[in-house]
Amino acid sequence: MVSGKLGFQTLKSLKDGHEIIGIFTDKGSQAIIDYAELNQLDSFIGNPRNGKASGFIANKEIDVLLSVNYLFLIEEDLIHWPKTAAINLHGSLLPKYRGRTPHVWAIINNDRNTGVTAHLITKGCDEGAIILQREIMIDPEDTGASVLAKYEEVYPELVIEVLNRIAKGEMETIEQDESLATYFGKRTPEDGEINWNWQKERIKNWVRAQSYPYPGAFTWLDDQKVIIDRVEEDDFGFHQSMQNGTILTDNPLRLKTPNGALRIVKLREEIQPSLEGRKFRSNENS
Numbered sequence: 493m494v495s496g497k498l499g500f501q502t503l504k505s506l507k508d509g510h511e512i513i514g515i516f517t518d519k520g521s522q523a524i525i526d527y528a529e530l531n532q533l534d535s536f537i538g539n540p541r542n543g544k545a546s547g548f549i550a551n552k553e554i555d556v557l558l559s560v561n562y563l564f565l566i567e568e569d570l571i572h573w574p575k576t577a578a579i580n581l582h583g584s585l586l587p588k589y590r591g592r593t594p595h596v597w598a599i600i601n602n603d604r605n606t607g608v609t610a611h612l613i614t615k616g617c618d619e620g621a622i623i624l625q626r627e628i629m630i631d632p633e634d635t636g637a638s639v640l641a642k643y644e645e646v647y648p649e650l651v652i653e654v655l656n657r658i659a660k661g662e663m664e665t666i667e668q669d670e671s672l673a674t675y676f677g678k679r680t681p682e683d684g685e686i687n688w689n690w691q692k693e694r695i696k697n698w699v700r701a702q703s704y705p706y707p708g709a710f711t712w713l714d715d716q717k718v719i720i721d722r723v724e725e726d727d728f729g730f731h732q733s734m735q736n737g738t739i740l741t742d743n744p745l746r747l748k749t750p751n752g753a754l755r756i757v758k759l760r761e762e763i764q765p766s767l768e769g770r771k772f773r774s775n776e777n778s
Contacts, residue, residue: 505648599701621665681707688737719760
């Protein structure tokens with residue numbers, strides 16, 4: 493069960509040494525759809541919930557069901573389909589960061605590390621027993637995209653190691669400690685609005701976590717939406733009474749936050765000159 497580039501990279505790594513009985517993917521993962529057709533692999537495209545995949549799995553016997561970056565939560569018909577285990581790869585060190593886009597949330601929250609967890613699939617979201625984990629460092633300038641690139645190296649290696657352990661009868665699991673569990677929900681492009689009343693460190697993390705090719709952190713200048721892809725902390729001075737989000741200089745573009753100035757290094761699109769003294773609108777609901 494694979495979606496997107498991460499799922500595609502992992503799928504290709506299984507070409508040698510493992511028999512793929514079938515592929516589940518979503519309608520938007522064209523590279524995976526093409527790969528299945530090219531290699532004459534049976535595929536189910538779309539949401540398999542509510543028994544929609546019953547016909548597809550009816551005459552197929554499998555040892556292991558793997559879910560990698562798959563868009564859909566699955567139900568008991570698929571969880572209990574494999575003879576040995578249904579396994580998901582999740583982009584965090586579970587039980588922390590259950591839910592969607594965990595690496596983005598880890599950057600926003602200023603974490604110094606993240607990781608990948610192979611765990612058993614259960615009815616609950618990312619709650620199953622842990623098989624293997626790999627830690628990944630988050631560098632100070634990492635973005636959501638650069639951490640995802642690190643995942644592309646770790647995911648295939650972890651999948652192959654898990655399958656090798658299963659083949660040798662050496663798979664062991666550890667139950668997750670529920671007292672340590674955290675959950676973060678799905679993000680949408682509209683969730684990227686910056687609150688200039690945040691501390692400068694959080695704003696910087698907010699921006700780099702969502703920078704290109706992600707939808708991006710954004711703010712408003714009058715009615716113009718401004719997407720920001722990179723900011724840096726700056727020593728430029730200001731008066732405490734100024735509103736947060738006030739533009740201190742326009743070349744370079746510096747803004748006031750509660751605990752220091754930020755310099756905008758990269759915008760998705762250029763904005764008009766002569767901005768000094770104007771103010772970016774702040775999202776007070778963030």
